[in-house]
Amino acid sequence: MNNIFVYCEHENGRVADVSLELLTKGRELADTLGCRLEAVVLGHGLKGIEKELAKYGADAVWVADDKELSPYRTLPHSAILCGLFEQEKPQIVLMGATPIGRDLGPRVSSALYSGLTADCTSLVIGDHTDNKSGKEYKGLLYQIRPAFGGNIIATIINPDQRPQMATVREGVMRKEEAKTPAKGELKTIDPRKWMKDTDLVVKIIERHIEERKINIKGASIVVAGGYGVGSRENFRLLFELAETLGAEVGASRAAVDSGFADPARQVGQTGTTVRPKLYIACGISGQIQHTAGMDESSMIISINTDPEAPINKIADYAITGSVADVLPKMIKYYKQNSK
Amino acid sequence: MKALKIVVLAKQVPDTRNVGKDAMKADGTVNRAALPAIFNPEDLNALEQALELKDKFAGSTVQILTMGPPRAADIIRDAMFRGADGGVLLTDRKFAGADTLATSYALSRALVNIQPDIIIAGRQAIDGDTAQVGPQVAEKLGWPQVTYAEQILSLDEKEIKVKRRLDNGVETVTAPMPVVVTVNGSAPDCRPQHAKRVMKYKYARTATELQEADMDYLGTLHGDRPYLNIVEWGVTDIEADEVQLGLSGSPTKVKTIENVVFASKEAKKLTSADGDINELMKELIASHTLG
Numbered sequence: 001m002n003n004i005f006v007y008c009e010h011e012n013g014r015v016a017d018v019s020l021e022l023l024t025k026g027r028e029l030a031d032t033l034g035c036r037l038e039a040v041v042l043g044h045g046l047k048g049i050e051k052e053l054a055k056y057g058a059d060a061v062w063v064a065d066d067k068e069l070s071p072y073r074t075l076p077h078s079a080i081l082c083g084l085f086e087q088e089k090p091q092i093v094l095m096g097a098t099p100i101g102r103d104l105g106p107r108v109s110s111a112l113y114s115g116l117t118a119d120c121t122s123l124v125i126g127d128h129t130d131n132k133s134g135k136e137y138k139g140l141l142y143q144i145r146p147a148f149g150g151n152i153i154a155t156i157i158n159p160d161q162r163p164q165m166a167t168v169r170e171g172v173m174r175k176e177e178a179k180t181p182a183k184g185e186l187k188t189i190d191p192r193k194w195m196k197d198t199d200l201v202v203k204i205i206e207r208h209i210e211e212r213k214i215n216i217k218g219a220s221i222v223v224a225g226g227y228g229v230g231s232r233e234n235f236r237l238l239f240e241l242a243e244t245l246g247a248e249v250g251a252s253r254a255a256v257d258s259g260f261a262d263p264a265r266q267v268g269q270t271g272t273t274v275r276p277k278l279y280i281a282c283g284i285s286g287q288i289q290h291t292a293g294m295d296e297s298s299m300i301i302s303i304n305t306d307p308e309a310p311i312n313k314i315a316d317y318a319i320t321g322s323v324a325d326v327l328p329k330m331i332k333y334y335k336q337n338s339k
Numbered sequence: 340m341k342a343l344k345i346v347v348l349a350k351q352v353p354d355t356r357n358v359g360k361d362a363m364k365a366d367g368t369v370n371r372a373a374l375p376a377i378f379n380p381e382d383l384n385a386l387e388q389a390l391e392l393k394d395k396f397a398g399s400t401v402q403i404l405t406m407g408p409p410r411a412a413d414i415i416r417d418a419m420f421r422g423a424d425g426g427v428l429l430t431d432r433k434f435a436g437a438d439t440l441a442t443s444y445a446l447s448r449a450l451v452n453i454q455p456d457i458i459i460a461g462r463q464a465i466d467g468d469t470a471q472v473g474p475q476v477a478e479k480l481g482w483p484q485v486t487y488a489e490q491i492l493s494l495d496e497k498e499i500k501v502k503r504r505l506d507n508g509v510e511t512v513t514a515p516m517p518v519v520v521t522v523n524g525s526a527p528d529c530r531p532q533h534a535k536r537v538m539k540y541k542y543a544r545t546a547t548e549l550q551e552a553d554m555d556y557l558g559t560l561h562g563d564r565p566y567l568n569i570v571e572w573g574v575t576d577i578e579a580d581e582v583q584l585g586l587s588g589s590p591t592k593v594k595t596i597e598n599v600v601f602a603s604k605e606a607k608k609l610t611s612a613d614g615d616i617n618e619l620m621k622e623l624i625a626s627h628t629l630g
Contacts, residue, residue, distance in 0.1 A: 071510075074474070074484055099505045103486045106471035110443060110478035115590030118469040128594060142594065148355055148466060153597045161590035202483050202514045205500075209508035221629070245629055257380075257524075264506070270468050278628050299628060301619075302606070312606050317619060321611025329613060333620040334629065 002091035002162065003036040004029055007081065008053060009072075009100055010043060011209075018096035018170035020056050025123055025173045026094055027057030027182075032125045033139050035091070037182065038062060040084065042077050042191075044070035054184025055177045064189035068200060071207060072100050075199035076191070078107040083194030085112060090163045092141050094123075097167035109165050115158035116165040117143035119269055121172055121292055128157055135159075141166065146269050146288050153288070171217050171273035171293075214264040216248045221278045224250035224267055224294070225260065228283025228304060229323055232260050237327040238282060244331050250274065252290045268293035282323045286311025303327075340495055342398030345389045346453055348446060348460035348476065349382035349403050349418065351411040355465055378414045381461030383529035385522040388491055389459045390422040390530065396494075400424045402453065406434055406445055412545045415569050419540040420532035425566065427453065428545055431573035433585050439467075441588035443475035448577035450480060457499070458519045462487060473521035483514045486521045545571040 006026045008019035023039060030037040039058040041049055043065065050061035064080055081104070085093065093108075095101035097119045109116035122144040128137040141164040143156040158164040216222055223242045225235055235249070242249045251261035253268055267274055268290040279297035284290060286302075286309055294300070295314055302315035303326050312318040319326055353374040386401070393399040403418045403426030405411050415426035427449060434445055450458065458477075463470035470486070477484035489504040496516065503510045504523045542560055544567065549557055561567050574581060582588060609615040623629045 074486075078478075099487060102470045103474060103484070106439065106469075106474035107478045107484065109471075110440060110475035113440070113590065115438065115440065116469075116471060117591055118467075118471060143591075147596075148353070155594040155596075156591050157594045158590045159592060202485070202512055204510055204512050206511040207508070208510075209505065211507070263525075278623070307608070315606040317609055318606040319609045319611060319615070319619075325611045326616060329611070329616040330620055333617050334624070337620070338624060338629070 002089055003038050003059075004033070004092040004094070005038050005040055005085070005088070005090040005163070006058070007093065007095045007101070007104070008039050008041045009096055009098060010041060010046070010049065013045060013049070015041075015049065015052055016096060016098070016170075017175060018098060018101075018168070021170070021173040021175045022094045022096065022168060023053065023056035023058055024176045024178075025168070026092075027178055029092065029123065029125055029141070030057075030059075033091075036060065038088075038090070039184075040081065042069045042080055042189075043072075050184040050186045054182050056175075057178035057182045058184050059182045060185045060187055062187045062189055064191040066191040066195075068195065069191060071204060072104075073200075073202055073204065074103055074107055075202060076195045077104055078111065079196065079199045080189065080191060080194045081108050082111045084189065085163060093163040093165045095165070095167045097169040101167045105165060105167050112161075112163070114161045114163050114165055115156075116167070117145060117156045118167050120145045120166045120168050121269060123166060123168070123173075128159060130159065140164070146292055169269070169271075169273065214248070214262065216250045216265060216267065216274055217272050219248035219274070220276050221245050221247035221280070222250045222267070222274055222276045222294070222297070223247045223280045223282065224252065224284060225255050225282045225323070226252040226284030226290070227254035227258060227260075228285065228306075229255060229260060230283070234324060235260050237323060241280070241327050241331050244334055247278075247280075250279075250294075252284050252287075254285075281311050281315070282327070284311055285309050286314070340396050342400070343392055343396050343457060343494075344453070344455045345392055345399060345401045346404050346450065346455040346458050347382065347386050347389045347401060347418070347423070348458060348472065349386070349405045349414055350379045350461075350464045350466075351376050351405065351407050351414045352379045352464050352466040353377075376410065376413070378417055379461055379464045379466075381463060381522060381524050382414075383461070384524055384526040385459045385461045385520075386418055386421065386423065387527055387529040388488070388520070388522055392457070392491065392494065393422070402426050402455075404446060404449055404453070405429070406437075406442060409545065409547045412548060412569050412571075416540060416543050417532070419543055420537045421530055422533065422536065425543075425569065427570040427572055429572050429577070430545075430547070433574045433581060436586035436589065437584065438589035438591045439469055439471040439475060440590060441584055441586075443472050443479055444583045444588060445577065445579060446472070447476050447479035448579045449572060450476065452572075452577060456517055457494075458482075458517070460519065460521050462521045462523050470521070473519055477519035480517075480519070482517055482519050484519045484521070485512060485514050487523045488520045489523050489526045491520065540567065543567045543569055545569045547571060
């Protein structure tokens, strides 16, 4: 049987959220297809990790434990994945669209001649009939993603090559423990079976990884700014409002590209997906690349000088005015009237 | 250190970053023709890294390798104005419809011809944001890859040392040469066009462009000044397996494309007047949305 494999990332023994989100989605897809869900973890000091992954629906957990596998390096991880996938022939492989997944995915897909779709926002099982040959395909993975700067939504399929590979950004899928925990049967990989000395030529000589300081995903209120905010200085008003409301500051890609805000604050398809109870969009026009990452917010307030800005179409309140004018008024009112 | 043969992988892309009102059609979809074609931004960061190596190691050359329609020669000229020595344009109907895998295959075949010492590319292109072509080219050539590079710290015949920028920090790695390096947007901006170089290279043309220009003067000029020739290669020039190119070489197929049209929901319209803002804030506090 050709199963669904999820490549799971972890740091300091903790499985990454994005991997648990993918297991949750993978469980749903496996149930639809009637196949098994299998997790793959490569690293060092992984004892007992299968228990955590079983909670999220992994029927089997492949583990390669070797000090050469941590921290992550491209070649040893791709050598083992390629070997494992050639042996197990999965029909679907999912990875996080993280710095690791985006480095590893293409390397593996190139070696296996399989297709890879980056940054999917939705994964669905469906059928397909080829227009030219009339050939019918059952149970393909529809890999759905915005493209062209988010101005179109494309559904991508891999009719003939296996595995069908896709990456998904953190926060896009929901993370949920399986209703009935899976077995999480431990399958130990001997790393040396596939990892050669030539895979160890790249050396990490220094590494400074910090705990994430900015956490817009967990914030219940997000004050986000776009290109229309105009400058890094004007962004200070957003920080001031955020501090007043106990919110976190987000930004559109245009604002990040213009240097107004830190890349870690980017909301959208190529940034973080957020679902706060309140999203205040300041000077954001509302391209789908951005709205894909925030349109599930419970309430959206848009502040824009352009009354026709596309974001107003998904907003609950559309304020026509400048950020410099409106934000100080909000700050002042809140300070005077909140307890 | 001997002179380096450096190749920069680059792409001409539609400028999707600031889709202005002019580019939106009445039905809310994008008018692609209204978007200017630009040098993919992170490929410019890659070019700067290459030019810095060229400055450092006398006699080194920087060539652009790009795949695209004939007009993509524009970015090769742009690169020459900034300091590159020339470039190769892969252009052929048979390349059309390629996904990242078929693109990487075509590029890797061209790279086998060129035989560079190092390949530098932008992390990703803004029209697809996949970040796949760099690693896939590395895999096709059997070279190691160093992604998210912010700075090339040192380089000799055997080894390169690179600072990488990750989401939550930095990493310094060494890799054996030859290597594929993909460069992050956080790396230094590319130097601007240089007036003297613009004068020298403004008539740089591909063979196709020369034919279309149909100007005796340009033809003579190119005969005298071979550095004005932008190399143009098709399928036969790179001895590629046609099955692995274009649509047939692409495992991923586009099933459907939908234009994004926002479903309108009735937003409550407010002005920036004190009364409106205060009323809104009062509502939000009362509903416990705030506080």
